[in-house]
Amino acid sequence: MKSNCAVRNSAITNRNTTMDTKALRQKILDLAIHGKLVPQDPNDEPASVLLERIKAEKERLIKEGKIKRSKKSAKTSDTPHYENVPFEIPDNWVWTTIEEICSKIGSGSTPRGSNYSANGIPFFRSQNVYNDRLVYDDIKYISEEVHQKMKGTEVLANDLLLNITGGSLGRCAVVPADFNCGNVSQHVCIMRSVLVEPEYFHALVLSSYFAKSMKITGSGREGLPKYNLEQMGFPLPPLTEQQRIVAEIEHWFALLYQIEQEKSGLQAIIKQTKNKILDLAIHGKLVPQDPNDEPAIELLKRINPNFTPCDNGHSEKFPYEIPESWVWCGHNSILDISGGAQPSKNYFETKPKPNYIRLYQIRDYGESPVPVYIPINLASKQTKKGDILLARYGGSLGKVFHAEQGAYNVAMAKVIFKFENLIYKEFAYYYYLSDLYQGKLKEISRTAQAGFNSTDFNDMYFPLPPLAEQQRIVQKIEELFSVLDNIQNALEV
Numbered sequence: 273m274k275s276n277c278a279v280r281n282s283a284i285t286n287r288n289t290t291m292d293t294k295a296l297r298q299k300i301l302d303l304a305i306h307g308k309l310v311p312q313d314p315n316d317e318p319a320s321v322l323l324e325r326i327k328a329e330k331e332r333l334i335k336e337g338k339i340k341r342s343k344k345s346a347k348t349s350d351t352p353h354y355e356n357v358p359f360e361i362p363d364n365w366v367w368t369t370i371e372e373i374c375s376k377i378g379s380g381s382t383p384r385g386s387n388y389s390a391n392g393i394p395f396f397r398s399q400n401v402y403n404d405r406l407v408y409d410d411i412k413y414i415s416e417e418v419h420q421k422m423k424g425t426e427v428l429a430n431d432l433l434l435n436i437t438g439g440s441l442g443r444c445a446v447v448p449a450d451f452n453c454g455n456v457s458q459h460v461c462i463m464r465s466v467l468v469e470p471e472y473f474h475a476l477v478l479s480s481y482f483a484k485s486m487k488i489t490g491s492g493r494e495g496l497p498k499y500n501l502e503q504m505g506f507p508l509p510p511l512t513e514q515q516r517i518v519a520e521i522e523h524w525f526a527l528l529y530q531i532e533q534e535k536s537g538l539q540a541i542i543k544q545t546k547n548k549i550l551d552l553a554i555h556g557k558l559v560p561q562d563p564n565d566e567p568a569i570e571l572l573k574r575i576n577p578n579f580t581p582c583d584n585g586h587s588e589k590f591p592y593e594i595p596e597s598w599v600w601c602g603h604n605s606i607l608d609i610s611g612g613a614q615p616s617k618n619y620f621e622t623k624p625k626p627n628y629i630r631l632y633q634i635r636d637y638g639e640s641p642v643p644v645y646i647p648i649n650l651a652s653k654q655t656k657k658g659d660i661l662l663a664r665y666g667g668s669l670g671k672v673f674h675a676e677q678g679a680y681n682v683a684m685a686k687v688i689f690k691f692e693n694l695i696y697k698e699f700a701y702y703y704y705l706s707d708l709y710q711g712k713l714k715e716i717s718r719t720a721q722a723g724f725n726s727t728d729f730n731d732m733y734f735p736l737p738p739l740a741e742q743q744r745i746v747q748k749i750e751e752l753f754s755v756l757d758n759i760q761n762a763l764e765v
Contacts (some may be wrong), residue, residue, distance in 0.1 A: 301479040307362040316510035319366040371502035376464035380425035380456030393419040394454040427454040432463040436496040444477040469514040550706040556595040565738035568599040603732040608688040612680040615650040630678035651679035660687040664723035696742040
């Protein structure tokens, strides 16, 4: 049997070694429920004796009328026997079921007519249950009268609350020991253990073994049936070993939290540094000016003799002062945007077909793309690879993307360059990432719902450098960002 030395000798002991803290947490939990996180003590009361005490305690609660005998246990009180155990456990442990170690397994209910109160008894919904705590943000309350009618859904100290439906399926929290009273909705299950350390039970629920057994990924995302929960195998250690396991988990999790905070702080610094680099770039302070560069005003006159630019940047109406070789331009005088479009979802296909084209949505530029294809004759708005796309509304507002070859939907707008050889494309890309553009979006309040259009940019300005300087700026940004990205990638390993 391995001890916790296996963990101590891992990457966590080397503060200069990068690590995936999420994966390491999962490894610690898996070691815990397999009996490999702490050494066994031959002086511990065997888990088989503990299980008999649990059964006796449940019998006492039944006789006192505090709990009801389950239909299954009414037929047999034999300890479950596993011929094909999920995995091997130490000799002084025992396999049982969640039902055997719990006096209650059951979901809550929602008050009729969502009968909530301004204050009173806390009413926990799935959005209040997280793996590390109960969250009181957006908590609802019920009256004492409603609470009395919902005694079957009452939450007690040391209960485990498990989300059994929806997108937060599998999230589980331990109710604090000093908790007073509360109730839960039908989307949350109460699991009340008997003579089992709640934090050990919690570790089991957060383990990959529980997720696989309950099929929390894939086809099982619709919900967790009560029967499946009841019958799930439970690796039961001696009570004193449970306590040692919990202490060891808390020790390592506290260390991992400290590391994550440090990583988070460094990630914030990286983000701030990138913003500062972009700020210097659009102020003309990232690279030196070259007197041999063709001034931006001359470039404008050469490309379009009829073009009337803004003045030299010293007017109070402009955001800030720019170098003499630069010129302020109205955004819409040199750039335009074209909102996306899409046909009815009836035309959507999930696989490529002849005469179909990929329809890109914002999610396709994230970590979980969902390919969709539409008839090419219905793709009224298309992009070439490298075009610039702007997110138009919602939680993605402000995001900027390099487009792929295809069509784009209504949640994005394509940047249109009105003149060739005036703006280096990548310089425009970084302009849209800068606070000059991002700050303007914050002023356009309605864009969060309706999405912006070109008229919203009528009073937005673009600081135009000489073309050669634009290229030098982009080169310098990419050089600096590459260093920062390497640091960022190292943090995420």
